Amino acid sequence: MANDRAKLTFWLLLAPLMIWLLTLIVLPHLGMFLVSLREKVGVREYETSFANYAVFFNEPLYWNTFARTAYMSVTATALTLFIGFPIAYYIAKLTRGRTKTTLFLMCLIPFWVSELVRTFGWMILLRETGVISNVLQYLGLVGGPVEMLYNDAAIMTGLVYTSMLFMVVPLVTTLDSLDDSLIEAGYDLGASGFAILREIVIPHAMPGIVSGCIVVFMLSLGNYLTPILLGGKDSLWFTGLIYNQFITRFNWELGSAFGFLLLGLSSLIVFVGLKLSRQSLGKTMAQT
Amino acid sequence: MPNTPDLECRAISKSFDDFKAVKDVSFSVPQGTFFSILGPSGCGKTTLLRMIAGFQKPTGGDLLIKGNSVLEVPPNKRPVSMVFQHLALFPMMNIGANVGFGLRQRGVNKTDIKKQVERVLERVGLGGVADRPVSSLSGGQKQRVAIARCMVLEPDVLLLDEPLGALDLKLREHMKIELKQLQSEFNTTFVYITHDQSEALVMSDQIAVMNHGVFEQVGTAKELYYEPATAFVAGFVGEANRLRATFKSAEGGLLQMVTPEGRALGGVDAGQGLSPGETVEVFVRPEAVRLSRNAADVAQMGNTGQGRVENILFNGANSQLILRDQATGAEMNMALPQTGEFRDLERGAEIAFGWDPQQTRVYRSKGNAHGK
Ligand SMILES: Nc1ncnc2c1ncn2[C@@H]1O[C@H](COP(=O)(O)OP(=O)(O)O)[C@@H](O)[C@H]1O
Ligand SMILES: [Mg+2]
Numbered sequence: 001m002a003n004d005r006a007k008l009t010f011w012l013l014l015a016p017l018m019i020w021l022l023t024l025i026v027l028p029h030l031g032m033f034l035v036s037l038r039e040k041v042g043v044r045e046y047e048t049s050f051a052n053y054a055v056f057f058n059e060p061l062y063w064n065t066f067a068r069t070a071y072m073s074v075t076a077t078a079l080t081l082f083i084g085f086p087i088a089y090y091i092a093k094l095t096r097g098r099t100k101t102t103l104f105l106m107c108l109i110p111f112w113v114s115e116l117v118r119t120f121g122w123m124i125l126l127r128e129t130g131v132i133s134n135v136l137q138y139l140g141l142v143g144g145p146v147e148m149l150y151n152d153a154a155i156m157t158g159l160v161y162t163s164m165l166f167m168v169v170p171l172v173t174t175l176d177s178l179d180d181s182l183i184e185a186g187y188d189l190g191a192s193g194f195a196i197l198r199e200i201v202i203p204h205a206m207p208g209i210v211s212g213c214i215v216v217f218m219l220s221l222g223n224y225l226t227p228i229l230l231g232g233k234d235s236l237w238f239t240g241l242i243y244n245q246f247i248t249r250f251n252w253e254l255g256s257a258f259g260f261l262l263l264g265l266s267s268l269i270v271f272v273g274l275k276l277s278r279q280s281l282g283k284t285m286a287q288t
Numbered sequence: 289m290p291n292t293p294d295l296e297c298r299a300i301s302k303s304f305d306d307f308k309a310v311k312d313v314s315f316s317v318p319q320g321t322f323f324s325i326l327g328p329s330g331c332g333k334t335t336l337l338r339m340i341a342g343f344q345k346p347t348g349g350d351l352l353i354k355g356n357s358v359l360e361v362p363p364n365k366r367p368v369s370m371v372f373q374h375l376a377l378f379p380m381m382n383i384g385a386n387v388g389f390g391l392r393q394r395g396v397n398k399t400d401i402k403k404q405v406e407r408v409l410e411r412v413g414l415g416g417v418a419d420r421p422v423s424s425l426s427g428g429q430k431q432r433v434a435i436a437r438c439m440v441l442e443p444d445v446l447l448l449d450e451p452l453g454a455l456d457l458k459l460r461e462h463m464k465i466e467l468k469q470l471q472s473e474f475n476t477t478f479v480y481i482t483h484d485q486s487e488a489l490v491m492s493d494q495i496a497v498m499n500h501g502v503f504e505q506v507g508t509a510k511e512l513y514y515e516p517a518t519a520f521v522a523g524f525v526g527e528a529n530r531l532r533a534t535f536k537s538a539e540g541g542l543l544q545m546v547t548p549e550g551r552a553l554g555g556v557d558a559g560q561g562l563s564p565g566e567t568v569e570v571f572v573r574p575e576a577v578r579l580s581r582n583a584a585d586v587a588q589m590g591n592t593g594q595g596r597v598e599n600i601l602f603n604g605a606n607s608q609l610i611l612r613d614q615a616t617g618a619e620m621n622m623a624l625p626q627t628g629e630f631r632d633l634e635r636g637a638e639i640a641f642g643w644d645p646q647q648t649r650v651y652r653s654k655g656n657a658h659g660k
Contacts, residue, residue: 185376189390203380
């Protein structure tokens with residue numbers, strides 16, 4: 001009896017999660033997959049085939065956008081890690097008490113305004129008539145107005161900025177749990193600062209690094225607003241292509257195929273990343 | 289210079305804001321000595337050790353290792369190694385990598401590292417464990433790995449910060465002996481800090497007793513036990529009964545005192561140059577007190593009294609008797625000889641006791657200066 005009750009409680013508690021997974025993740029993807037397999041052969045006439053996927057592989061523009069999105073996202077993730085690691089180390093190891101909380105909250109501040117407003121903020125700074133351009137002209141460093149929007153650097157800046165928190169939080173958590181005496185023991189045994197970083201700090205922080213990278217990579221890959229607004233019409237971001245197919249072209253079949261390819265791509269890159277860092281997803285998630 | 293001490297501190301001090309954790313401490317440790325710093329928790333032991341290791345910069349004084357000042361030498365260049373309070377073994381490396389860590393930093397080649405690691409592990413009795421993870425070791429074994437990790441670098445001085453604190457009692461007793469053996473085997477200078485007097489007494493060649501950031505006395509275990517220089521040392525090292533009294537007069541090297549309740553006491557000045565009229569603290573060791581059922585037996589002992597047995601703490605040869613002195617109402621602690629004579633002694637019994645004034649040490653009272 002008690003056993004049955006416990007089982008019932010277990011399933012009831014699990015139900016919201018299961019419903020959420022099923023209705024919001026599994027069902028739409030199943031639907032999308034079915035749609036992506038339909039080939040339009042006439043008015044309201046469809047056949048099951050991989051034709052939509054073939055379109056992707058035969059059209060260099062789609063291909064290139066796809067590769068470019070992956071490459072830019074990986075770069076953004078690496079940049080976020082390089083900038084975020086020192087910040088996280090500083091917060092976790094070199095400050096304590098009030099300062100620590102304050103710094104941590106400061107990482108959160110950008111998220112108090114919506115992504116749209118944040119991105120417009122960057123546009124105000126970077127555009128031809130924007131703040132930076134004006135300051136440079138005022139200082140006499142440049143002759144005329146400079147356009148800093150609508151290029152890859154602008155996209156990268158936006159992506160790194162948006163992702164920073166998601167890198168810093170897991171890093172601070174893992175670095176916090178690193179016993180200071182391990183670092184001191186390293187020094188005591190004659191290690192240089194770099195050797196300690198390489199042999200003690202990074203191995204300890206690995207689960208945080210991996211989970212931070214996974215989240216940031218997923219966010220960048222799936223980001224729509226930042227690349228479009230900061231990169232302009234020709235930003236060539238894969239989510240932009242998907243949006244075009246669904247909304248502009250009403251070609252749901254091709255859009256679905258693109259969506260599925262994006263899912264496959266992100267899974268593949270995360271898998272490769274985990275293999276390269278010799279971490280397992282379970283271990284990573286359990287430790288952060 | 290064969291007589292240069294391995295470690296020498298000259299008036300070293302450390303302040304945190306306006307709090308002085310270590311005040312003008314001077315001492316020197318000759319090569320091959322097991323030197324302990326014994327003091328209650330919070331007296332500044334760790335701070336002192338961290339200054340020697342280089343993790344904290346002294347606010348005053350000088351620090352010499354083998355005759356050279358190391359104040360400007362960063363911790364990773366100092367010829368000292370430290371065994372941390374919680375050992376600080378690297379969990380991300382196996383045992384061999386832990387022990388070889390320091391050698392790797394020195395750029396020793398791989399085959400030599402492997403050889404040296406195996407040799408030092410064998411010396412601490414852990415041969416063949418190099419490939420195992422740290423977590424597979426017991427507490428005592430981790431201890432030995434931590435020592436091996438330092439000793440493989442052949443430091444001039446090994447610093448140990450209460451390394452036995454985390455072990456259970458039985459293992460601690462065992463490790464005391466083992467540490468002492470390791471030290472004489474390696475013939476390295478050890479500076480060992482602890483708040484546990486028995487650890488210090490058993491292992492050390494020299495002990496410094498520290499209190500409130502200063503060294504109260506430096507000496508061998510016997511010196512500290514038989515000739516404590518201050519009231520703090522008398523109370524902290526070994527067991528002692530403490531009585532308060534007023535110094536009346538001195539007769540032939542013996543001091544005559546009287547307790548507030550009017551009991552006369554004799555004792556010897558512990559070298560503080562007391563003058564009549566001063567309030568003093570009188571210390572007597574439990575084992576110096578003789579017990580007798582018959583008051584006449586102890587009557588000639590100089591300091592005598594009668595008391596009621598409050599408690600008997602039976603512990604074989606280390607049994608103790610706690611009794612309430614009738615005259616002063618003070619609680620007295622004395623050794624209960626297990627010769628059979630007092631086997632049937634019961635709580636509440638009346639008993640006479642006495643001790644020799646020569647075994648009674650008298651110190652200037654520092655108001656609220658308290659031992660443990
Ligand atoms: N970094 C620090 N800042 C301020 N006070 C400290 C610091 N480190 C230690 N102290 C103080 O110095 C005193 C001695 O500490 P410590 O050397 O750790 O004592 P012990 O090791 O003998 O227990 C303590 O009162 C402690 O509060
Ligand atoms: Mg301490």
